[in-house]
Structures are given as structure tokens and as C-alpha cells.
Amino acid sequence: MRIRVALAGNPNVGKSVVFNNLTGGHQHIGNWPGKTVDKAEGTLNYKGNEIYVIDLPGTYSLTAYSVEELIARDYIIQEKPDVVVNIVDASNLERNLYLTLQLLELGANVIIALNKVDLAEREGIKIDTKKLEEKLGVPVIPTVAPRKEGMKELLDAIVKYARKPVKRRIVKYDEKIERYIGEIEKIIEGKVGDLDKRWVAIKILENDEEIKKKIDKSLLSKCEEAMGRMG
Ligand SMILES: Nc1nc2c(ncn2[C@@H]2O[C@H](COP(=O)(O)OP(=O)(O)OP(=O)(O)O)[C@@H](O)[C@H]2O)c(=O)[nH]1
Ligand SMILES: [Mg+2]
Structure with a gap:
């Protein structure tokens, strides 16, 4: 099966480390058409699947106020990746979840990589991943990207949910x-x-x-x- 995955997340959460872990030597770095923002794409084979991965620019939100936000948003809307891996900084959960909610609202098939759990633990933060999964209605995989922890679990989740969009919980406004x-x-x-x-x-x-x-x-x-x- 061919699976297209987009990595999305706030700046500095570890997207590029995850991207490098996943795609290793099979990468192509270029530019977004007409933009000066780096575009990193790569592929890997996993359990008989050909997985294409794209590293989207880091953004705090998906409004249309910056080039990065527009690129990330247009990519998800137009290219419809099978899975959007939302990389979240566990040591800064609340701020990071703003983008998560926007991705869910957009209707993306989201899997959360809860990264930097080592850093969070060092700061005395312990996150109940099961609870987070329940609340958001999407899978949450704890990771420590520089140590490659959680990468196999993340890949298994990608394969599992690629053709089976997760049931999402939509934000209700007043x-x-x-x-x-x-x-x-x-x-x-x-x-x-x-x-x-x-x-x-x-x-x-x-x-x-x-x-x-x-x-x-x-x-x-x-x-x-x-x-x-x-x-
Ligand atoms: N302690 C710890 N540091 C991490 C982890 N993942 C990434 N980092 C560090 O966080 C910093 C940012 O990582 P990047 O992969 O460049 O982050 P990014 O999301 O690609 O950032 P932008 O491309 O600027 O949006 C680097 O110094 C990484 O080594 C983690 O799980 N734990
Ligand atoms: Mg990066």
C-alpha cells in the first residue's frame, strides 16, 4: 500500500528529527513553488508499505496570516495526505493543542506524536496519553525523537489508520x-x-x-x- 504522510506541528517541536528518523537517506530537499520555505520530502518502506513523508513548515495555527501557515494548510486541503502526524511538544502541551484542534477542524486524519516526553518528565510533567486519546478522539503515540523512541509505534499507527480515518471529536463553540x-x-x-x-x-x-x-x-x-x- 502507498501511504502519504504529512508531518505538522509548531516550530521547534522535533518535526525534522522525526522526518530524518523515518526517511533516513531517502530524502529530497527543495523549495515550495515560489516560496523560500524549505520543502523536505522522503520515502521509506515499512511492512510492505511504501510511505511518502513530507515535513510541513512549523506553524502555531492554520490561519492564512503567514506563508508557512498557508503552505501547511493548502497542502492538507489540496493534497489530502492519508495521515497527518501532528507532532506535539509534551513539555508545552496546551499551546501545541491549538494547532491540533485546527487540524481536526480541517478534517485531517490526525495521529499525534507526543514528542519530547523526556523533557516533559524532567520538568515534572506527566501526561496521561490514554486520557488525551479519549479527549481528542485520535491516537497518541509518545516519542523521544533524538533517541528514536516511539518511531516503530508511530509507523504502526500510520499503517493502521491510513485507510481508516479516526473518529474525531469536533470542537463545539457556544x-x-x-x-x-x-x-x-x-x-x-x-x-x-x-x-x-x-x-x-x-x-x-x-x-x-x-x-x-x-x-x-x-x-x-x-x-x-x-x-x-x-x-
Ligand atoms: N529533549 C528532546 N529534544 C528533542 C526531541 N525532539 C527534538 N528535540 C530537539 O528539539 C530541537 C528542534 O528539533 P527540530 O526537529 O529541528 O524541530 P522542528 O519541529 O523541525 O523545527 P522547525 O523546522 O523550526 O519548525 C532540536 O534541538 C532537537 O534535537 C525530544 O524528543 N526530546
Ligand atoms: Mg524542521
């Missing part, structure tokens, strides 16, 4: 926002190609310029009308 989202979803239903309609609705509410560019003008004004009506 009642008023949910009402807005629902109304906009109704308007755009069936009209946003293969984009996740809830995600698009949220982006319209956020006034995301990149998404607005991708949507039919008349549809957009209908959404704006509805938002105006709801006050």
Missing part, C-alpha cells in the same frame, strides 16, 4: 456561534467542492481572505446576508 455555523453550512452545502463545509463555515465567520477568494461571490454575499440577519 450556542450563538454554532447557530451561525449551522446557517452558513446550509447555504454552502454542496457548493464548496470537497472542502469540509463546517470548516469553510468557520473560516467565513473568521473572515478568512484566502477562503473567501475560493468561494463564489454570490454565495458569499448570501452568507453575509444571513450573518447580518442573525445580528
Whole structure:
């Protein structure tokens, strides 16, 4: 089976170390078209599977405010990797989970590599991975990338979940926002190609310029009308 994997995470969480562990000598480093951001791709064979891995730029979020965020987001939307491995810094969990929620909202098939658990432990932080899995609804694999700890488990999870998207738990906003989202979803239903309609609705509410560019003008004004009506 051929499996396409994207590594996503905040800057400095260990994406490149994981990428090197996984792909070893089989790498190609280039640039994103028209961008000066490094693009690292590689492949490996694991248990009869050909696994392609791409190391996305480090980002704190998936809004459209920086080149890195746009590259990461567009890659996930357009290329639809089979699995997005979200590398999370265990010593800085709360801040890192912001991106995790955005990835889930985008509808990505997320597996979490909970990296730097050594550092977290040294700081007296112990994370209940089972609990985290339950709360987020996605697999969580503890790793210490420089020691290659957890890499086999991560690969096994990638193979296991590649064709079996994990059931995700979506963030619920307060009642008023949910009402807005629902109304906009109704308007755009069936009209946003293969984009996740809830995600698009949220982006319209956020006034995301990149998404607005991708949507039919008349549809957009209908959404704006509805938002105006709801006050
Ligand atoms: N203690 C510890 N350090 C780690 C671990 N994983 C990575 N590091 C260190 O964290 C630093 C950043 O690692 P990188 O792999 O470059 O991080 P990155 O996510 O690729 O960073 P950007 O490409 O800038 O977004 C390096 O100094 C790594 O050696 C880990 O599990 N434990
Ligand atoms: Mg890197």
C-alpha cells in the first residue's frame, strides 16, 4: 500500500528529527513553488508499505496570516495526505493543542506524536496519553525523537489508520456561534467542492481572505446576508 504522510506541528517541536528518523537517506530537499520555505520530502518502506513523508513548515495555527501557515494548510486541503502526524511538544502541551484542534477542524486524519516526553518528565510533567486519546478522539503515540523512541509505534499507527480515518471529536463553540455555523453550512452545502463545509463555515465567520477568494461571490454575499440577519 502507498501511504502519504504529512508531518505538522509548531516550530521547534522535533518535526525534522522525526522526518530524518523515518526517511533516513531517502530524502529530497527543495523549495515550495515560489516560496523560500524549505520543502523536505522522503520515502521509506515499512511492512510492505511504501510511505511518502513530507515535513510541513512549523506553524502555531492554520490561519492564512503567514506563508508557512498557508503552505501547511493548502497542502492538507489540496493534497489530502492519508495521515497527518501532528507532532506535539509534551513539555508545552496546551499551546501545541491549538494547532491540533485546527487540524481536526480541517478534517485531517490526525495521529499525534507526543514528542519530547523526556523533557516533559524532567520538568515534572506527566501526561496521561490514554486520557488525551479519549479527549481528542485520535491516537497518541509518545516519542523521544533524538533517541528514536516511539518511531516503530508511530509507523504502526500510520499503517493502521491510513485507510481508516479516526473518529474525531469536533470542537463545539457556544450556542450563538454554532447557530451561525449551522446557517452558513446550509447555504454552502454542496457548493464548496470537497472542502469540509463546517470548516469553510468557520473560516467565513473568521473572515478568512484566502477562503473567501475560493468561494463564489454570490454565495458569499448570501452568507453575509444571513450573518447580518442573525445580528
Ligand atoms: N529533549 C528532546 N529534544 C528533542 C526531541 N525532539 C527534538 N528535540 C530537539 O528539539 C530541537 C528542534 O528539533 P527540530 O526537529 O529541528 O524541530 P522542528 O519541529 O523541525 O523545527 P522547525 O523546522 O523550526 O519548525 C532540536 O534541538 C532537537 O534535537 C525530544 O524528543 N526530546
Ligand atoms: Mg524542521
